[in-house]
Amino acid sequence: MRETSNPLLREAWATVPEVAKAQERYEAAVKLRRGFAPGKTPAEALTAVRDAAIATFQETGKWSSTFARDAAKAHAEALVWEAESIALWRLEESTKMTAEFLRNSLSADALEHLGGRLEEILDTAKAAGEALGGVTTAEQAIEAGADALDAWRRLTSLLKDYRNVRAAQWDVLRAVTGEDERARMRMWRAQGHGEIKGVRVDDIPAHIVDGMRSGTYDAEFLVWVAQSGTGYVPTSYDDLEAEVMAATEPVAYDDHGPLIDISPRVVPIREPRPAQTYAHSRTPHLDASQPTPAKTKANAAYPDREPSTTDYL
Structure with missing residues (x-):
């Protein structure tokens, strides 16, 4: 067990x-x-x-x-x-x-419960963050007064629960995946995936990404996640993989440069070139029971070929 x-x-x-x-x-x-x-x-x-x-x-x-x-x-x-x-x-x-x-x-049920607990933590953190009024350190909270100090204390107490949620999340996901999947999850976690949904990693502030990569969270980190509304717990390995792909792959592919308009266009019909008949041309006589076809009238001359060495010997 x-x-x-x-x-x-x-x-x-x-x-x-x-x-x-x-x-x-x-x-x-x-x-x-x-x-x-x-x-x-x-x-x-x-x-x-x-x-x-x-x-x-x-x-x-x-x-x-x-x-x-x-x-x-x-x-x-x-x-x-x-x-x-x-x-x-x-x-x-x-x-x-x-x-x-x-x-x-039944790991999805446990992960779903962790997602619910995360929502509760972030809701409380969001309210506490609003009460801080821009305070980002304990010293500033002490100077700001009782409301900010109480909010700071609530945030610091929530950090332990937030860490436990994230640790539990990765514990469950590791237990239900193979070695190859665990290796990918370690790489994704090191890149900052698995905690924020619907936002590309490049669009997340650097100090927030550093917190997710290292697993060292502070009050400022918790407030940012709560106010962004993007925190989530993956319900499975496939859910995590889909979110990673959505956050890293380009929105559209363009392998051949800008798009080209290939809609149909109306162009004038070309006049067909008349068939060329030469002096040596003959109409095929395919049916011996029929009269021989009349000789065609030449309308083109066959060009002389280029002279070769044998022409001069």
């Missing part, structure tokens, strides 16, 4: 009933296994009975008359213990796999 100290991530998974139930079953299985009394395997039990009998013989010179019965009893009890021990281990693994499967298949 994925252990986490992030309270918002635990809260997000708790809102998904199937995952919450699976988590409860897993924790109960872990408790059963850990509470199961330690014991011996059948081989260990037989070894213990054998060693005890040998030690007694060496001390007294007498072989135990109940050795076979004692060995059979110890072996049977060990078999029962081992069977339950193995069953409890497999129960824990089974409930763990079930919980992990549900977390992966």
